[in-house]
Amino acid sequence: MNLINRFFTHKLSTDQFFVFRFLFCASVLIYLLMNWFYVTGPYGANYNPIPLFELFSIEQWSLGVNKLLFVLLCVSLCLLAFGRVPRIFTALSAIFFFLFMGNYLGSMKSPNSNYVWHSHNMILYILLALNFLPVNKVKTLSSQSKEYFLWELVLLKLIVCTGYFGSAFIKLKTSGLDWMDGYTLQAYFIQKHILTGNTFVLNFVDSLSLLVAISWLTIMLELILCFGLLFKKTEFYVLGLLFGFHLMILLTLEINFINSHFIPISTLFMARPILGAIKRRLSQTSLS
Amino acid sequence: MLVFLSLLSVFYIPIFLEIESWPFTDWRVFNYSYHPERVYVFSLEAESGDNKDEKFLRNINFDPVTFNRFSYKAYYTKNYDDLESYIEGVLKGEEFDKYLEEHPGKLDVNFVMISVESTRPLKLKRSIIKQYEFNQ
Numbered sequence: 333m334n335l336i337n338r339f340f341t342h343k344l345s346t347d348q349f350f351v352f353r354f355l356f357c358a359s360v361l362i363y364l365l366m367n368w369f370y371v372t373g374p375y376g377a378n379y380n381p382i383p384l385f386e387l388f389s390i391e392q393w394s395l396g397v398n399k400l401l402f403v404l405l406c407v408s409l410c411l412l413a414f415g416r417v418p419r420i421f422t423a424l425s426a427i428f429f430f431l432f433m434g435n436y437l438g439s440m441k442s443p444n445s446n447y448v449w450h451s452h453n454m455i456l457y458i459l460l461a462l463n464f465l466p467v468n469k470v471k472t473l474s475s476q477s478k479e480y481f482l483w484e485l486v487l488l489k490l491i492v493c494t495g496y497f498g499s500a501f502i503k504l505k506t507s508g509l510d511w512m513d514g515y516t517l518q519a520y521f522i523q524k525h526i527l528t529g530n531t532f533v534l535n536f537v538d539s540l541s542l543l544v545a546i547s548w549l550t551i552m553l554e555l556i557l558c559f560g561l562l563f564k565k566t567e568f569y570v571l572g573l574l575f576g577f578h579l580m581i582l583l584t585l586e587i588n589f590i591n592s593h594f595i596p597i598s599t600l601f602m603a604r605p606i607l608g609a610i611k612r613r614l615s616q617t618s619l620s
Numbered sequence: 621m622l623v624f625l626s627l628l629s630v631f632y633i634p635i636f637l638e639i640e641s642w643p644f645t646d647w648r649v650f651n652y653s654y655h656p657e658r659v660y661v662f663s664l665e666a667e668s669g670d671n672k673d674e675k676f677l678r679n680i681n682f683d684p685v686t687f688n689r690f691s692y693k694a695y696y697t698k699n700y701d702d703l704e705s706y707i708e709g710v711l712k713g714e715e716f717d718k719y720l721e722e723h724p725g726k727l728d729v730n731f732v733m734i735s736v737e738s739t740r741p742l743k744l745k746r747s748i749i750k751q752y753e754f755n756q
Contacts, residue, residue: 340621383641430643437642450646457631457643464623483624491631498635498647505638507653518739519654526661526734526744527684529675537742585650 352603357413500554662691
């Protein structure tokens with residue numbers, strides 16, 4: 333009981349949260365600005381509204397409106413990064429991101445399935461969660477303030493884990509242990525080689541035992557090891573493993589989760605060391 | 621505690637309920653078990669004289685993944701008319717006209733099914749399903 337009580341009352345420095353929010357918004361903003369196709373991509377191609385758009389009868393808007401939405405999203409993220417009226421701009425960023433990315437995903441969706449590409453889920457998850465966190469009222473860096481509850485940090489970390497845990501859970505539910513028999517990865521790699529001419533995958537297709545090991549490591553990392561992100565002692569090891577995992581996905585299956593997913597979520601873990609480095613630098617400057 | 625548990629439920633329960641709706645549980649990427657014996661990839665490849673162009677689709681600026689996705693589905697659901705009109709659409713574009721100009725003389729475009737013959741070493745098998753002839 334004492335432990336639970338401590339979990340919900342223990343406070344951390346709000347600076348750590350401020351730095352995380354700044355870095356998170358900045359990484360999403362830079363990613364969006366570097367990928368203009370999100371704005372123009374949904375036009376001129378097949379468009380099949382995502383299920384939530386269908387549910388709320390949201391129809392595709394014009395390219396001009398989409399450009400305006402993009403600008404509003406960028407401005408909103410920018411203001412949130414600097415802590416301007418955080419409650420309002422968190423809500424606006426979440427709504428704009430949902431509309432903007434939902435529209436784009438309509439151009440990626442098959443008419444025969446409800447499934448849509450998931451690499452941007454985590455950004456929306458974090459933005460949605462921020463709306464409900466008491467700490468998200470902080471407007472400036474203030475080393476005196478300690479309004480950041482431990483449970484808020486743990487909750488954000490647990491949300492990050494959903495992406496990995498959900499992925500492993502669905503794999504196991506759909507395919508069971510067959511997913512780790514080595515042949516599954518072998519087939520995916522060969523298919524990728526035929527389709528795109530990727531030669532990196534050829535380093536693995538010969539060795540079934542290596543493929544079995546990679547498959548097991550993938551499932552273990554997604555299902556269990558990712559929860560190592562919750563603990564201070566293991567978070568950076570797990571973050572390193574996850575980076576390696578995403579790099580392998582990029583090199584073999586040619587799916588880039590690093591810019592769209594991994595960098596924004598890693599700001600949650602990088603905020604503390606970055607803040608420490610800034611403070612050290614500032615104290616050295618003031619001493620000299 | 622209420623906020624913590626509520627948000628946790630919002631994000632974790634849809635995983636177990638498998639609600640397929642962005643942004644909640646679209647985790648189905650490479651989730652099904654597979655086997656090299658079941659790898660069948662459909663593609664278009666060009667042939668003029670002794671020259672074979674296995675990257676024909678990319679050379680006419682067409683995404684091979686999209687082509688395979690559509691052809692695979694149409695072939696196995698026996699939608700041969702749809703498949704035919706899809707391939708004809710690919711071979712009518714501006715990019716293909718440019719390709720024809722760059723490759724004067726007889727040109728065959730083969731609709732092929734690529735499968736795996738052996739994995740050690742990797743050996744692929746190409747079966748021509750249909751041939752389209754140009755510049756006769």
